Amino acid sequence: MYDAIVIGAGPAGLQAALTLGRMHRSTLLLDSGEYRNGTVLHMHNMVGADGAPPAEFRATARAELSAYDDVEVRDAAATSVSGVEDAFLVGIADGSVVEARRVIIATGVADDLPDVPGLQDLWGTLAFSCPFCDGHEHAGKPIAIVGAAARAEHLIGLLGRIVGDITVFPVGEVFADDDIRMLETKGVRASPAPLSSVEKVDDRVRIRTDDDELVVAGVFVASGSMRQRAPFAAQLEMRMLESGCIEIDDFGRTSVPGIFAAGDLAHRASLPGPMASVLLAAAAGQLAAVGIIQSLLAAEH
Template sequence: MYDAIVIGAGPAGLQAALTLGRMHRSTLVLDSAQYRNGPVSHMHNVLGDDGTAPAEHRARARAQLTAYSDVTFRTAVAESIAGVADDFTVTLEGGEVERARRIILATGVTDELPAVPGLNDLWGHHAFACPFCDGHEFHGAEIGIIGAGPRSGHLLALLGPVVGGITVFPIETAVTDDERAILEAGGARVAAEIVDSVRAGADGGVIVTSGGADTELAGLFLASGSIRQHSPFAAQLELQMLSSGAIEIDDFGHTSVAGIFAAGDLAHRATMPGPVASVIQAAAAGQLAAAFVVQELSA
């Protein structure tokens, strides 16, 4: 019986493990070796690690965690969770069962990209979602925004002061006259034709429109797409969910089921409009959830 099982070994799970280990709480970390930022070459906006490869960041954290004998890592996929606080069982792929008094879910989310041929291949290298994470690298350069929905105006406002120019490329249907007027008033150019496909170019991403025209840009940002839970546990445990697709938590990482905590971009408070895709925010959430696991176990 572990004090806690942490499911997921990204920033939230690793920081949770560190906090638990420092308080000498027996902890099992289950690492599926699948990470949201797995395709990303370099992560940014991370104090002390700006520009570091995510794999290097994880490896350094894992090496530091070897100093804590109460923390055990296993490369394994968790398939189901059952039980109640102080006696949870986690069934692994293959049927093995582990037990713990508390569970911290840190399994993250999966990005659901728009159905644009070639986009998956560019994701994390030439195509991005977060201007805070990746906008600065394109300062003074020409970029494209894929999608002309409400988020395109938001991206335009954030990236406009950073980059040299922005062209918005609609998906599926051309923009309306009103949408075009709003985007152009914000300083963007608006492509007349919809996106047909994307591919890598010599120095960035190439957008091919329905008429066959190629436009090479330094970087591409998505104004459409969604997220989904990477793991099945929210549904299995019937956790309270938010309209963003994330698990609802309170200020301390508690979910709606006693003894189950969630940390990282799979969860957020109801006062937030959505999860924050940030390594630092995920680590902070993992630390907070782990601290309150310790508090509960000490009561």
């Protein structure tokens, strides 16, 4: 019986395990090897590690955890969570079951991209969603924004002062006349034809429509959606938010007693959605670990 099982070994799960280990709480960290930024070459907007490869960040964190006798790390995916507070059962892909008094779910989200040939192949290297993470690297360079005009407007506001020329491409259907006028008032070009494909060409992106093509430095996606990477929120019938994320309080508590959540799969109801940030994910992992320690102390006294 572990004090805590942490499911997911991105920045949220790694930090949670570190905090629990430093407080000498028996902890099992389950690492499935799947990460939202698994295709990303360099992470940004992370003080002290700006530009570091995410894989290097994870390896350093794993090495640091090895110094804590109370933390066990397994390269295995969790498949199920059941039970109640002080008696949770976590199923693992190899068929085994482990027990814990508390659980932190830090499995993150997965991105569902627009159905554009070639886009998935560029994701994380030449195609992005976060201006805070990847906007600066395109300073002064031409870019494309892919997606609905209304959603592209927000990206234009953030990226307009950073990048060079911006061309916005619809997906599936052409822009309405009002959308074109709105985009043009923002000082950007609206493609008259939907995007048909993208491909890498000499570290740049060739964008094709049915009757034209354009080469840009990178693509920012304003369409698409995200979903829970793992099934645990549905299994446990957690209270969810309109964003598709798990509702938590300031210390990562979910609506299920004894279950905590951290990272971009969860946020407080006061926020409109999660932020794709390594720093914020790690902070959320620390807060969830502190919440577990508080919870265990209360139960023990």
